[in-house]
Amino acid sequence: MPDAQLALPSQPRVDFDLLKTWTGRCEEHGQCLPDEASELERFKVIDCETRTVQRAPEKCSFVALSYLWGPQEDFAPQPLPAEQTGTIEDAITVTLRLGFRYLWIDRYCIEQTSIMDRTLQIKQMGQIYASAHLTIIAAAGTDPRHGLPGVSQPRQVDQAVTEQIGPVTLVQLKTSAASNFQRSMWATRAWTFQEGILSKRRLVFTDEAVLYMCQSDYHHDLAPGYSSGVNYELVALAEFIQCARLPREFRSSAGSSRFKEALRYVTAYSRRNMRMSSDALNAIIGILNYISNDRKEPIFHLWGVPLAPLTDVENYFDTTVKRYGGGTPKATPREDYFEFALNWIHPKPGRRRGGFPSWSPLGWEGPIEYPLQYMDIVIPKEFDIRIHPLKDAESRPYLRHELKHGGQIQYEGKDAISTKLEIISALVAPVQLLLEDNGDARITLKDGTTLDPEFETYWDEDLGGRDSNMKAEDTGRGEGEPWLVWQIGCKTVRKRRYHYVVLRLGNDGIYERVGFIIAWKGRSDAGLLDATWADPIPCDRTESLFIA
Structure with a gap:
């Protein structure tokens, strides 16, 4: 029967319980442990409960955000505005829903008017992302107004289409989520390169799905049967994996x-x-x-x-x-x-x-x-x-x-x-x-x-x-x-x-x-x-x- 509908590739809203399952498994991976953040100087974070920027407390477990700034005039200076653009507001929501309290966002956690602080934080930015317990990667859209699909706004869910030709069923699959991630504007920008490479745990939001890449595992929330499979997903991520400090089995000789x-x-x-x-x-x-x-x-x-x-x-x-x-x-x-x-x-x-x-x-x-x-x-x-x-x-x-x-x-x-x-x-x-x-x-x-x-x-x-x-x-x-x-x-x-x-x-x-x-x-x-x-x-x- 032509145009028969299969299961939805993903749900309109993000399943936070599923995301917690992914991050929870990571606690058993020694190579996924974040670096020690105590050596970071003048390090500030956003307290997502009070929505204030403050010095990071001792032994701070924090989430980092990697995103596209877009035109700088779209951003108000510190302190953190009561109403945020879509991506930052959604990142605060994700941080709290996953059981974290503190979030690092360069725009608000670096004193943009201080040359000394900007210089210091830029020099230690690699250590910041390596010390994050999780990095949220906003790979959807071209600026921070787009938001994280499936958080405050539902994702656009396309249904898979099949066509029956005799005893054979043909299924039309869209391009893999990993391929879409690699073709995103985020993946083309210079500033986001080190942010993705040095992070130990990466939660990637695309328009179609949420991807999770730690130092050991790869997951996505596409429905079974819709995805082209983990192996094909990893092929699409070949350059990213080759650069990232992943285990030997993920690397080339x-x-x-x-x-x-x-x-x-x-x-x-x-x-x-x-x-x-x-x-x-x-x-x-x-x-x-x-x-x-x-x-x-x-x-x-x-x-x-x-x-x-x-x-x-x-x-x-x-x-x-x-x-x-x-x-x-x-x-x-x-x-x-x-x-x-x-x-x-x-x-x-x-x-x-x-x-x-x-x-x-x-x-x-x-x-x-x-x-x-x-x-x-x-x-x-x-x-x-x-x-x-x-x-x-x-x-x-x-x-x-x-x-x-x-x-x-x-x-x-x-x-x-x-x-x-x-x-x-x-x-x-x-x-x-x-x-x-x-x-x-x-x-x-x-x-x-x-x-x-x-x-x-x-x-x-x-x-x-x-x-x-x-x-x-x-x-x-x-x-x-x-x-x-x-x-x-x-x-x-x-x-x-x-x-x-x-x-x-x-x-x-x-x-x-x-x-x-x-x-x-x-x-x-x-x-x-x-x-x-x-x-x-x-x-x-x-x-x-x-x-x-």
Whole structure:
């Protein structure tokens, strides 16, 4: 019989008893326990019973809200208004119905008129979401007026449709709730990225359903038979799961190390959109600071570029030798080697973002990627980098001895650092860039030969575009070679891996990054053992190089 009606996919109203069942099971999951919130400074919460903003009490169990701000003029300043917009009002209701009293909402729990408080809370935002007992994710709508479907307003419930063709019954299923969540505006915004990733328990409200994701389980309130199944739901959430700190069974084998985890964060974050370019660091600083405090394997950053001591270097080289055959590895203390993730690429040219360094993905709009064989690029102790403070202070060594202190971006005060790096003892080669008629840039070496076509070149910006600051034919305005390629990393056992940053001289005598070159043949980054590597670009050593 055509158009036969099946059971409703979900009820118009949220079943809070069901939600309590989901959160109750989580109490048995050790990995779902929230972090300790006692170290949070100047931390405030909303008391949902008195509807006032106050300092968080000792051992506070609180709920956090992740939502879309929408136009800022839609929000009144503190204190909390008696009548709230739909999403915030519904979040207060959900908090109370689930047995909690305190709710954290950035708009009201951060003193928006205090630069000091905003700076502090932004820096510890990753810890805030990791310490929440539950995070409500408002994935429906495009602003806080939409509300949480099924709370104060009923959900729009569509009935499934079937059609009988002989003995076969065809059932029309809508797109999975997980897919709709991933396509929501919430999933595209930069600020919401770290909020979803670092939360331990996530209650996601979409127009169709409520999803629950903790560190162990996944649930939704769609009726049985209507959903496409948990496995398909998890496929739709693949990127979210890959980035989130979930148990091993939820992860891919590529995510074994904390450093690779940091690379996944930066890669996924680069795909997000933000209204204000100046927020590029603020919107991810919470997660970067959070992983830098990891007690087992801290990963630091410099302007959003992950860096860390290379863990177990001796074992790493031993494994590499055994894999490719060869002699005894040369043992080197691990503190002498570092990973510094400078070898990111733009699959497509992007646009320069002012106020951030060109050598950081934050300095550009547009998605980035990392070569798959990233672990083969390590930085030896001879690779010396000095950071130049914004104040007139003595430059300090960075990588080897001050990772903990220097790895954190300081927002204000005497320790604030600029975007300028001084590279000591760099391997560089002067080159010339010429634009072809089709707009492609051709790289010519010092001896007049054109760069090996097997070298893959990725441009950060369209050098032939109208918005380019300097065309490829320009000679530069500062002192020095107008165009350089800078060899980064060091070669490992047997295999040669050469990566190069393309640098352009600015009118202030400081270089900026505009491209990246990988010297391979046969795409050996994909793990092809029979792939070969192109001969390296002849480079000379320079004593000092400034990049900003």
